[in-house]
Amino acid sequence: MRRLRLLRSAPERSFPLAETIYDVAIIGGGPAGYTAAIRAAEYGLKVALIEQSDKLGGTCLHVGCIPTKALLFNAEIWDHLKHAAEFGIEGIGAPTLNWAAVLQRKNAIITKHAKGLDFLMKKHKIARIKGYARLSGSARDGIHTVEVKAEGGEVSQVKAKNVILATGSEAKMLPGLAPDDRILTNIEILAMEQVPKSLIVIGAGAVGMEFGSLFRTFGSEVTIVEFLPRVVPVEDEEISKEITRLFKKRGIDMNTGAKVEKVEKTETGVKVTFIDANGNPQIKEAEKVLVAVGRAGRTGDLGLEKTRIELDRGLIQVNEAQETAEPGVFAIGDIVAGLPQLAHVGAMSGMIAAAKIAGRSFRPVRRDRIPGCTYTEPQIGSVGLTEAQAKEKGYEVKVGKFPFASNSKATILGSHDGFVKVVADAKYGEILGVHILGPQATELIAEAVAVLELEGTVEELIFTIHAHPTLAESLLDAYGAVEGMAINA
Numbered sequence: 039m040r041r042l043r044l045l046r047s048a049p050e051r052s053f054p055l056a057e058t059i060y061d062v063a064i065i066g067g068g069p070a071g072y073t074a075a076i077r078a079a080e081y082g083l084k085v086a087l088i089e090q091s092d093k094l095g096g097t098c099l100h101v102g103c104i105p106t107k108a109l110l111f112n113a114e115i116w117d118h119l120k121h122a123a124e125f126g127i128e129g130i131g132a133p134t135l136n137w138a139a140v141l142q143r144k145n146a147i148i149t150k151h152a153k154g155l156d157f158l159m160k161k162h163k164i165a166r167i168k169g170y171a172r173l174s175g176s177a178r179d180g181i182h183t184v185e186v187k188a189e190g191g192e193v194s195q196v197k198a199k200n201v202i203l204a205t206g207s208e209a210k211m212l213p214g215l216a217p218d219d220r221i222l223t224n225i226e227i228l229a230m231e232q233v234p235k236s237l238i239v240i241g242a243g244a245v246g247m248e249f250g251s252l253f254r255t256f257g258s259e260v261t262i263v264e265f266l267p268r269v270v271p272v273e274d275e276e277i278s279k280e281i282t283r284l285f286k287k288r289g290i291d292m293n294t295g296a297k298v299e300k301v302e303k304t305e306t307g308v309k310v311t312f313i314d315a316n317g318n319p320q321i322k323e324a325e326k327v328l329v330a331v332g333r334a335g336r337t338g339d340l341g342l343e344k345t346r347i348e349l350d351r352g353l354i355q356v357n358e359a360q361e362t363a364e365p366g367v368f369a370i371g372d373i374v375a376g377l378p379q380l381a382h383v384g385a386m387s388g389m390i391a392a393a394k395i396a397g398r399s400f401r402p403v404r405r406d407r408i409p410g411c412t413y414t415e416p417q418i419g420s421v422g423l424t425e426a427q428a429k430e431k432g433y434e435v436k437v438g439k440f441p442f443a444s445n446s447k448a449t450i451l452g453s454h455d456g457f458v459k460v461v462a463d464a465k466y467g468e469i470l471g472v473h474i475l476g477p478q479a480t481e482l483i484a485e486a487v488a489v490l491e492l493e494g495t496v497e498e499l500i501f502t503i504h505a506h507p508t509l510a511e512s513l514l515d516a517y518g519a520v521e522g523m524a525i526n527a
């Protein structure tokens with residue numbers, strides 16, 4: 039009876055109970071870790087979640103997905119207000135930006151959701167343990183020991199039958215640089231006290247492109263410098279080409295195939311020297327520089343050397359059940375090799391690990407079923423194979439493309455840029471990939487994910503009713519375009 043009471047009270051504690059053996063101990067309370075914890079608890083497992091920070095949510099909630107999308111929504115409103123007269127709304131004068139209020143709103147959203155996570159941990163009776171965790175080696179008699187160092191330095195032990203590593207990632211820096219008030223990563227840029235007059239973004243993946251888009255809307259002079267020949271390089275080539283054109287039209291200085299040589303501080307800001315695509319040296323100056331050149335897995339100080347866990351360039355290798363080479367130890371989220379570093383991938387990999395531990399059935403992550411979203415203006419949403427990838431895989435490819443310029447809802451929204459591109463297999467008509475650049479692309483892509491998951495064909499989709507007037511109708515037209523049968527273009 040006494041022991042039962044102790045177990046019940048475990049979720050309230052911030053330190054482990056020595057005598058408790060958890061079914062699973064999860065290290066890291068980001069979207070991968072907290073999702074795994076909740077799902078494991080839903081399966082009836084006894085769960086401990088170890089997080090070094092006071093707050094759950096990880097990069098995604100505090101310095102990633104949520105704050106950036108909150109600010110991008112402010113930017114959208116700002117854009118609408120600037121064009122208010124086009125919509126017949128007059129008399130609002132010249133809008134001004136209260137950046138402090140913008141940041142306050144962003145912070146309030148984060149706080150609300152961090153509290154929501156606290157509530158969910160309690161609801162699911164997950165024991166929350168605060169501290170920095172490390173593995174102590176292989177399991178003994180099937181029980182793993184995780185060492186947890188509290189802020190004050192004292193070390194305790196958490197015992198569990200299984201361990202899930204979910205320690206996430208942090209921004210990579212260019213050699214010799216350290217973040218400060220002018221050389222920024224995603225952390226510093228989200229805390230700037232003012233909108234910078236000018237910003238150089240190094241790296242044109244989703245993170246770099248989103249910040250570039252955001253600050254351009256708020257009036258910064260933005261320069262983007264990318265080493266690869268095209269921006270958003272994981273996307274279909276036509277998407278990269280069109281968003282480059284649209285960013286240039288917005289006055290963003292786009293530099294691809296550019297190799298950064300030096301980043302220096304000047305009296306007033308920063309100076310970036312790079313060799314451009316033609317081999318010529320270029321110098322750009324700005325108030326701030328954002329380094330967005332990828333993210334490194336937090337695997338350096340986890341005690342992995344005491345285990346059989348195998349790394350690939352700092353990321354952990356797992357099988358399709360998210361199991362590492364060390365029995366009873368799983369890895370999920372941004373620290374996993376071979377998967378894109380996205381919150382929804384982390385969350386799903388957490389659900390898979392929880393199912394495996396609970397002895398339940400699961401479906402492994404399929405790379406070609408992962409939606410990728412970039413919340414630029416206009417947005418990008420894509421899933422499945424690009425046209426080039428489908429050809430490389432030996433498919434005979436048929437492509438359908440439909441421009442938002444011909445979609446009535448896009449006209450209503452005043453948002454005509456972009457297109458939907460459908461990549462299909464010519465033989466059976468199976469839809470292999472959908473690539474959207476345009477309004478609400480990050481929402482529209484959900485339909486395409488379901489289509490791919492259910493192995494939909496062009497023939498099935500062209501007879502699937504899409505409501506009118508919607509942006510989703512552009513998908514219907516793009517499926518039709520594969521057979522040269524779009525209605526509205």
Ligand SMILES: Cc1cc2nc3c(=O)[nH]c(=O)nc-3n(C[C@H](O)[C@H](O)[C@H](O)COP(=O)(O)OP(=O)(O)OC[C@H]3O[C@@H](n4cnc5c(N)ncnc54)[C@H](O)[C@@H]3O)c2cc1C
Pocket residue numbers: 065066067068069070071088089090091094095096097098099101102103104106107169170171172204205206207224245336339340370371372373379380381382383384
């Ligand atoms: C600017 C930006 C925007 C982004 N936007 C999007 C987006 O729109 N959509 C999207 O899908 N993804 C987005 N991402 C990526 C997304 O944030 C990550 O994929 C996601 O946060 C990874 O989740 P995770 O749980 O693996 O790791 P994290 O979120 O990094 O969480 C790891 C947690 O583990 C804790 N931890 C680390 N080591 C230890 C330890 N030893 N002991 C205890 N605790 C530890 C950390 O404190 C942290 O809380 C964005 C990223 C950035 C930087």
